[in-house]
Amino acid sequence: MAQGIRDKVVILGMGCTRFGERWDTGPEELMLEAFTEAVDDAGIERDQIEAAWFGVFFDEQSVGKSALPLSFALRLPNIPVSRVENLCATGSETLRGAVYAVASGACDIALALGMEKLKDVGYAGLPERSKGSFDDLYVPGYTAPGAFAQLAGAYAARTGIEMADLKRAMAHVSWKSHQNGALNPKAHLRRPITMEQALEAPMVAYPLGLYDCCGVSDGAACAIVTTPELARSLGKKDMVAIKALQLAVSNGAEAGHSSWDGSYTLTTRVAAERAYAEAGISKPREELDLIEVHDCFSITELVVMEDLGLSELDQAPRDVLDGVFDKDGAVPCQIDGGLKCFGHPIGASGLRMTYEIYLQLLGRAGDRQLPSPSVGLTHNLGGIPSRNVASVSVFGLTR
C-alpha cells in the first residue's frame, strides 16, 4: 500500500530570479540566475545533481521544446533531464518529477527548474496558441481573462451575491496582494494600489478589470531536493520537507456535463482533499500558516479559498473582506505578492510559490517575514475553469 510522499524528501536549496520585464536578460540567463542561487543555498557542488526536470510552457517562443535548453544553459554533465509541461502547473510538475526521483531512491539529489520568457512575444498578454486541431474548429478563441471571468458571474448566480459586492471582495484580493508585493524586492509590480483603483480600472474581460488580472513577466525559479538524511549529513538543521504533492486533472466533466455550474474549480477540491490526507491535515484553516495560491485573476483566488476548504461554501467574499487572508489574518495568502505582483511566467510560477514558502518556513523572508510559520501550501490551476489541471502541495518545517 502506497504511503504517499510525506517527509520522504526535503528541499536542500532554492533560487528565484527577480520577476519582471527582463528586457536585457534571455532565457538562458534567467535559468542560470535561479540555479546559481539554489546551488549556493544548497551548499553542494553543481555536479552532485544527478537528474533534472525542466519546466517551460510555451515552446512557440523562447527556448523551444525538449530538455536541451536547460542542459545547455547550465552545461549539465550529460545527466538525465526531462522537459515537463502541464499548463500553469508546469513549475509544480517539475518539482513532482525531482521529488519522486529522490523518493524512489533512483538518485540522491535532483533539480527542478521552471522558466518562462514571456516578454519576447512582442505584444501584451499571453501569446495565442493552438488548442489542438479539433478544438480549434469549435472552441471559442478565448483568452485566459475571459475564461476565468466567467467564474464571477456563475459564482454570483449560485450564491446570490450582488456583482458590486463580489467586485469589492475581488478588489480586496488584489489590494492585499499589492500591499504584500510592495515589500518584495523580487516582485515585478511593487506599487501598492487603492481599492478605488482596482474597482475603477478599465475592463479586460467582464467583470475583470485590469487590477483583477495578474501581470505578464519573465522569471525562473528552481529547487534542489534530496533525502532528509543526506540533507542532515550536509549540515542542514532546519529543513523544509515535502508533506504532500497532489495533482488533479479534469476529464471533461466540467466542460461537458451539467453537474458543474461554472462557479468553482472542481480539480482544486479533489487535489486539496488528497493533499490534506497525504500531509495529515484535518483542519486546514487552523493548521496552515501561509498559502500561495493561483491568483491568475482575483476571482480565481476568491473561489479557490472555498475549494481549498479555507472558507465555508459561499463565505469567501466575507472572509476576504474580513481580512482572513491578509498578512495579519488567520491564513496569510500571497505574502510574497502572488501572481498578481510577480506576474505569471508559466513554467516558473509553481516553484516561485514554493520559494516563498521555503523562505518563510526558514525565517528568511526579510521585511515580509511572518511570525514563525511551520506549514505552508501552494496551489496551481492550469488551463481554464472548465478544463484544467490543479496541483496542491504542502510543505512543513522539520528539524
Place this chain on the structure above:
Amino acid sequence: MTKRGILAFGGYIPRLRLRRETIADAVAWINPALKARAKGERSLCAWDEDSLTMAVEAARDCRLDGLDAPANLVLASTTLPFADRNNAAVLREALDLPEHINTLDISSSQRAGTAALANALSAAAGSSLLIASDCRETRPASPLEMQTGHGAAAMLVGSGTRLLASCLGHRAISRDLVDHYRSQASRFDYTQEDRWVRDEGFFKIIPDTVSALLQELDVKPDSIDHIIFPAPVRVAKRLCKILGLQEAGLADDLDAQCGHTGAAHPLLLLAATLEQAAAGAKILLVGFGQGADAFLFETSKKLSNYQPRLGVAGYLERRHEEPNYVRYLSHRGLVSVDRGNRAEFDNRAALTTFYRKRDMVTGFKGGRCEACGTIQFPRTAMCVNPDCRAMDTQTPISLSGMTGRVKSFTEDWLAATPNPPLQYGNIELEGGANIMMEITDCEPGTLQVGTVVEMRFRIKSVDERRGFTRYFWKSTPVEEQ
C-alpha cells in the same frame, strides 16, 4: 403533367441594418447626389455571416415537418464563399440532410435564384430544396452601397397534395444585356447608366417575357393579385402600365427595410408575398439579369395553415442598427483597421481533422449516451457523465435546433475578434449538453446568467492567408417577438 409548385418556404434577413443616412453622412462629400437617396435602411451581414450562413438560416426557416427529404439541394448565389468547393455540400451537412441527395451551386447572374426555381419546377419528379442567398460587396460611396442589402430565401419545390402554391407556367428569355457585371477577378460590380438599363432592359425584356407567359396561359393581366418585380418602385409602376397589370398588386420591394438582396431578392419577395397572400391568389414573379424569368403561381388553401418559423416579416422585425459606418467597412473587409498583434495568430485549419469531425463541426451533432441518457458535445468514445463513463454508447443527436441557457459568460476585450468584445460562455442545452460557445447577434451588457439562447450557423474564423472560412455554430439570445 403533374402540377408542381411550392411545398414550403422561408426567409432570412440578417439582424444588422445600416441606415442610408449613416452612409450618406460618411460618403456624400464625394457624391452629394447620394443625399437624395438617404432614406430607409439596408440589411447587413454581421462579420460572421456570409451567403452560406444566411442560406442555412433561410432553409431552417422553412417548415419541413412531415415532408420527404428533398432529392436535390440547390444553392443559388453570386457570392458563394468557395469558387471550387461545393458550397451546397456544406449547406447539406449543416442542414443534416441525407448524403445521397444531389447538391448543386448555381451562380453568375442576378437571375441565379429564379433560374434555379425554373429548373426545379420543370423537373419530372422529386423535390428540390432551393436556397437563394446573396451578400454582394459594394464599393464605398457607390449607389449600389445604398441599394444593396443582404438576405436569403428558401423554397421547397415539388408536387403532391401539400402544395402551398402551384406554378401555372414559366417563361424565360435569355438576352445578354450587360446592365452590370462582375468578373471572376473583381470584387465589385461595374455598372452602366441606369436610364439605359431601364429603357432597354426593364421596359423591353420584362414585358416581352411576361406578355409571352400570360398569352400562353391565357391569363388576363388585371386578374393577377400580386406582382413581384425586381426593380425600383418607379420602374415597377411603369411596368404595370406597360403590361396592363393592377398597380395595387405590386409587392413591397423591401427597399426601405433591407435593400435589394441580389440573386435572393425575387425569392425573398416571393416568400414575403406568400406570408400574406390568401388562398386562390395569382402571383406573378419576375427575375431579371441577362434576360428574364417570369412565373405565374396560384396559391392553395394549404397556404393559410403554413407559417415559416420567423419568416421575412419576423426577420425584418428582428433588427439592430449598425450606427458606425467604419465598423461596417471593417467587417466587410473594405477598410483595414489595426486589430493588434494578437490577430496575427496563424489559423490554418487541419482539414483531415475537420473531415473526421465534420458532422459535429458543420452539422452540430453531439452524442447521446444510450446507457445514461446524457447528451454531450463533442461526441466521444466514452461518456462524459462522471457517474457513467460507458464506452461506445453514444449515438449522434442533432443539437442545432435546441435552445440553451447561459451558465456563465464574459465580454472579452483582449481576445482577437473582428467585433470586440468577444462574447462567449458555457451554455447548457436542452437535454443537458454543455458546451462553451461564442455568443453572437448580442450587444455587450445584455447577457445574463440564465439568458436563453438558440443555435445559429456562423463563420467561426477566416484564415485570410489561405482564404479558408471555418464555420461552426454559435449561440444567439432568443429575442422576444
